[in-house]
Each structure stands twice: as C-alpha cells, then as structure tokens.
Amino acid sequence: MPELPEVETIARSLRNAAGLDFATWQGLNARPGIVGRTIYSATVNWSRSIATPEIEVFRQQISGQVVQGVNRRGKFLVLQLDRDWLLIHLRMSGDVRVEPADSGLVQPHDRVILDFQDGTRLVFNDPRKFGRLWLVSHPDEVLSGLGPEPLAVELTPATFYAMLHARKTPVKPLLMDQRFICGLGNIYTDEALHQAQIHPLQKAHTLSHEESERLLSTIRDVLREGIQRNGASIDWVYRGGDFQNFFRVYQRTGKPCLRCGTAIERIVVGQRGTHFCPLCQVIH
DNA sequence: CATCAACCCTGAGAGC
DNA sequence: TGCTCTCAGGGTTGAT
Structure with missing residues (x-):
C-alpha cells in the first residue's frame, strides 16, 4: 500500500x-x-x-x-x-x-x-x-487541500501540538486524514503510534506537549526508516522495498510486543485494521 | 468539526 | 477439484 x-x-x-x-x-x-x-x-x-x-x-x-x-x-x-x-x-x-x-x-x-x-x-x-x-x-x-509534509522542517513541535490540540477526534484517524497531515497511511500510522507509546483511540486534544513532540519524532523516524529501506512490499504488490520485515506492530497480531513482550492486539478503528500493544499504548 | 458508511475493485481464503 | 461466496485492504467522498 x-x-x-x-x-x-x-x-x-x-x-x-x-x-x-x-x-x-x-x-x-x-x-x-x-x-x-x-x-x-x-x-x-x-x-x-x-x-x-x-x-x-x-x-x-x-x-x-x-x-x-x-x-x-x-x-x-x-x-x-x-x-x-x-x-x-x-x-x-x-x-x-x-x-x-x-x-x-x-x-x-x-x-x-x-x-x-x-x-x-x-x-x-x-x-x-x-x-x-x-x-x-x-x-x-x-x-491544495493537503496538510503539511511530515518531514518538512516548517512543521515544528509547537505547530504540531497546536494542530492536535484543536481536534477532539481519536488520534489515529486524524493522522491518516491527508488534510491534517499528508503521506501517512495505515502501516506507518500504527508503527509511529506504537513507537510513541500512544493508543490509537486517544483523543488528539488530550495529548501532552511531551507526547505530541514524541509522536512527531516517531512519525519522522518510521518514515525515514521506510525510505531508507525503499519502502515496504506487502501482499502481492511488490515494490522492491523490505521495510515489511521490520514492522513492530503492523500485521503482528498475537505476536509479542518488541518492547514488553505482550501480545499485539488488533482492533478496527475508522474501518481500518489497527495494531497496538495493550500494555505500552494505554488511553489516559 | 465529528462520525459513520458507501464506494472503488481484485484476489485470497473459506465453505461446500 | 472446482465452484461460489465473503471480505480485507486504503483513501476519498458524501450524508448526518
């Protein structure tokens, strides 16, 4: 994808x-x-x-x-x-x-x-x-309707916090909304949220400054890692990348979280399969 | 703004 | 073995 x-x-x-x-x-x-x-x-x-x-x-x-x-x-x-x-x-x-x-x-x-x-x-x-x-x-x-590029330096932690703080929707569907921020799909959203230890259903405006900054940072980390590995090749759509071998949560339902060992869970959020660690990613 | 559902399709997998 | 059926999958759009 x-x-x-x-x-x-x-x-x-x-x-x-x-x-x-x-x-x-x-x-x-x-x-x-x-x-x-x-x-x-x-x-x-x-x-x-x-x-x-x-x-x-x-x-x-x-x-x-x-x-x-x-x-x-x-x-x-x-x-x-x-x-x-x-x-x-x-x-x-x-x-x-x-x-x-x-x-x-x-x-x-x-x-x-x-x-x-x-x-x-x-x-x-x-x-x-x-x-x-x-x-x-x-x-x-x-x-013209696209949101900011996640890797652009103009997108500062302060700006990103303000963007999140203005929205009451769950954070995962928001990150996948191309008008909010562009380029993220299901895979990289799940990966970034897991690395930031944020639950996909956490309301965007409830994220702290620290969590917001961490999330922007992990979004950039997973995107850069994806680019470095020439992207991910999944299903029968082959594209030459190998990031699929380094997923931490995506399509790892039931397998141990690489941070704490708890079984990764799969739920449906916004009609999308969503993978997360129930111990590392907790709603507060 | 928030939420939800429909839609665009094929191919994989289940059931028979 | 082969047929039919169901549904995953991502993003956009439209309805409420």
Whole structure:
C-alpha cells in the first residue's frame, strides 16, 4: 500500500539518469529515470484511471510534452511537464514501471501507458483500479487541500501540538486524514503510534506537549526508516522495498510486543485494521 | 468539526 | 477439484 516512503522511493527512481541502457540498469538492480524523455503518445486501457481531463483530451494534450521533473507531495507523484502537470496517486495497488516499449507484452492490470519518443515507456499498473492520474495546468488544482509534509522542517513541535490540540477526534484517524497531515497511511500510522507509546483511540486534544513532540519524532523516524529501506512490499504488490520485515506492530497480531513482550492486539478503528500493544499504548 | 458508511475493485481464503 | 461466496485492504467522498 504505497504511503509516503513508497511514493518517495518511486519518485527518486524516476529521477535516476535517463541515459543508460536497460541492461546496465538491470545489472544495478535499479531502473532508469524519465526526466528529459518526450511523451510520444498515451494509451488508456481503463478509462476511469484518468481522473481528468476526458480521455481524448488527455491523450492529445500530453503528447509531445517533455518530462521536466519528478517530485512527491503527500502520496502523489508529481510530474512537471512542459505545459502541464501529471499527478499520479497509486492508492492501494498502483505501481509504475519504466521499460523498453518493445519489451513486449502488456501485463495484466496495465491501465495507462505513456510511450516516449526514444522507444521507452512508463506504465501505470493497478490491479484494483483505485489509482488515478490527473493532467492539470497547475498542481494546486489537486493538491491544495493537503496538510503539511511530515518531514518538512516548517512543521515544528509547537505547530504540531497546536494542530492536535484543536481536534477532539481519536488520534489515529486524524493522522491518516491527508488534510491534517499528508503521506501517512495505515502501516506507518500504527508503527509511529506504537513507537510513541500512544493508543490509537486517544483523543488528539488530550495529548501532552511531551507526547505530541514524541509522536512527531516517531512519525519522522518510521518514515525515514521506510525510505531508507525503499519502502515496504506487502501482499502481492511488490515494490522492491523490505521495510515489511521490520514492522513492530503492523500485521503482528498475537505476536509479542518488541518492547514488553505482550501480545499485539488488533482492533478496527475508522474501518481500518489497527495494531497496538495493550500494555505500552494505554488511553489516559 | 465529528462520525459513520458507501464506494472503488481484485484476489485470497473459506465453505461446500 | 472446482465452484461460489465473503471480505480485507486504503483513501476519498458524501450524508448526518
């Protein structure tokens, strides 16, 4: 499930040098970037993968534009083109590949293919069809509602405390609300709360200064660790990362807490499976 | 603002 | 073995 670290990993790979040939990249166990490549044409196999504009407009408008840069905002991939911006949200099961156009086959679940003039292509693959692409003249059309980036230095402990203090909702759903803070999903939220020793149902405004500061710190720790390990690869969606081998609570129901040994519990919070240690994480 | 449910889908796993 | 059924899973949106 691509969250901030997975999307950041993909964004970085798309910024790799575009010049080397594919055999060289395979030898490095990495992928070539796409910055500088010119989009020749677009193929849309599942029309609802394109959020905006209409398919024909999308295909015409994107053709001929050069990829100028690749960045990340929250869980969005942000591709700057000549005139427009291409935003990609992978949702639960989306992924992108860069490959020679003649590597042949359309794989199962390939939804959108951008063919480049140099004979390579970018493929958006998404088994569950939840992911979306937007082609817009300004990224704010899609991104304006997002909360602050958790890793940004502008987000100070004092600011974060004030944000939490203004909300009476349970802390876990709040952390997953992209308007409150962006980039966190189910995995990294559970991991950060466990490390901060905060119960997922604790009301946000009841967190102390110390707890709030600790939470911001552990959020950043787990995100940085995720990025360092190239993200997590779970279910059948393989993305090349290995953070899944270092989860402390996520999908460890019944297994011992790595801090105190108590069995990890699973409850449902905001319709999401939630993992926590009943001894280390107590509501107060 | 808070809370809850529906929705978008596929594939895994259970039951028969 | 193969069929049908149920539901997990994350994020967004809309209703209340």
